[in-house]
Amino acid sequence: MSVVAADAHADLVESLDQRVREAVRREGVDPQRDALVVRRLAEAVVLAHDERSLTGVVAPVSDVDSMVGELVARVSGFGPLQQFLDDPAVEEIWINDPSRVFVARRGRHELTNLMLTSAQVQELVERMLKASGRRIDISRPFVDAMLPEGHRLHVVLEGISRGWTAVNIRKFILTAARLPELVELGTLTAPAAAFLEASVRAGLNILVAGGTQAGKTTFLNCLAAAIPGGDRVVSAEEVFELRFPHPDWVAMQTRQSGLEGTGEIRLRDLVKETLRMRPSRMLVGEVRAEECLDLLLALNAGVPGMCTLHANSAREALVKMCTLPLLAGENISARFVIPTVAASVDLVVHLGIDQHGVRRVNEIMGVPGRVEHDVIEIEPIFERRSGDLRRAGGMPPRPGNFERIGIDIHSVLRGAD
Known part of the structure; x- marks a missing residue:
């Protein structure tokens, strides 16, 4: 397209854009909510322009559908993006x-x-x-x-x-809603998915770790979809990202302060509020600061929960869980935090992206609750070796939780062997 033609096209789009906006104002339409109405108005404006072009007064529109789509994007959508x-x-x-x-x-x-x-x-x-x-x-x-x-x-x-x-x-792209769908995508194996689903049903506390864009939120969604329907779920997030089917679920997000500097709701406030809402399960979208202390206290009090965290490995995720609570104040010490993390976190699932851009589970670690010289012991349950996620020798903690709901965890893991 020549410079002159490009300028003429830009002028035409600008002219039609103004007419569509005038029609939107005249009709009293909310362009963000009524995109279908905006499309109808855009089609009418382009059709009227084409009818005028038959007289030779204005240039015709070369591609009507493309022009309508561009006008709707400018008026109702987010323009060039x-x-x-x-x-x-x-x-x-x-x-x-x-x-x-x-x-x-x-x-x-x-x-x-x-x-x-x-x-x-x-x-x-x-x-x-x-x-x-x-x-x-x-x-x-x-x-x-x-x-x-x-x-x-x-x-x-x-x-x-x-x-x-x-x-x-x-972008929120729902690639998977349940653990079996992650198996189809190659994120993890069927035995590992069966183990994780059993762990969620048994009420184990699960930490999902990984780097940016590793698929942590999608994975947490799939884990949450395995929560029994009779449980009450309460979630806390910076902004609403979790989406999973459940009949009894309250979702909360943070809020900015107002123009006068008041009214801010922090993630830490939401984690505390969660405990007042009779939760059977609590979910925290992403732990990144002092709210980690409140989450640990809730998990330690017997409320099963899951959360995500940025970390490069399962071991580093536990180290970070021991560090973030120290941000809550000078009176919080590592002597308190480390054994609390060991007693509160049951499983760590670490995700990564391979060289082809595919998101995969790299390791699933059990946390038996033991601490030696301020180091939390871990047991590998699944590890990725030679490109495959394979069963390791470790066992999950809290075997009684599985027994209470009728799950033979040894049989589940025997299938992985």
Whole structure:
């Protein structure tokens, strides 16, 4: 397309965009909620333009469907980024500066040919935050928010990030909802899935660890789907990401402070609140700070729970669980925390991404509760060796939990052998 043709196309899109927006205002439509109505209005505007083009007054639209889609994306969606949000192969989108927009497909990074302006980035951020109800300003230059489709938005304001506002959109793509579906994807083996499902039903406390984009939240969703329907589940997250079928589930998320600096709800507050809601199970989306102490106290009090954590191995995940509670105050010591972690965490599942971008379980470790010289002992139950997840010699703790619900855990693991 020549420069002149490109400019003419841009002018045409801008003109039709203004007409669609006028129609939206006239009809009193909420473009974020009524995308189908916006599409109907866009089709009417493009059809009217095409009818005028028969007189030769205006240029015709070469591709009506493409033009309608672009107008709907500009008015109701998220403009130039909508093409990536609609692409099921794209897992994440990020903007380093307006001329450098990246996407991730199957774990691989790609620089797109999309070129934005600073004004477009600002407008996109404002529109996305409007949909979430959260805000960003000089006093709070970071924000985590959830888009209507369930995608997670993170923004760092210009001034904190050098030169430009940095934007990350991590798409919510439901690749698996239950453990057997993870087996089909090659994330873990059928024997390991059977063991984990039995462990969830038995009420073991499970820590899911791994790096960024390793699939921790998806894995936690699949574990949560194995919770018996008669249990009451209460979850706490920074922003709503967990999605699993359960008849008795209360989900809570954090809240920013208001313009006057009050009203903030931290993850630590939610973990404490969970205990007042008669939970049979508690889930914490991601533990990253002093809320780890409150989670440990809850697990130690007999409330079965699961959570995710950033770590490079199962061993490092336990070390981190012993470190984060120390952020809660000077009166919290390692002498208290280490044995509490050993007594509270039963299993650690570590996830990783292989060289092909495939998410896999690397190890499943049992925590028998023993501490030697301030080091928590672990027993490997499953380990990835020579590319395969294989049964190791360890056994899970709390065998009585399995017996109480009629599960012969030795028989389950014998199948893995």
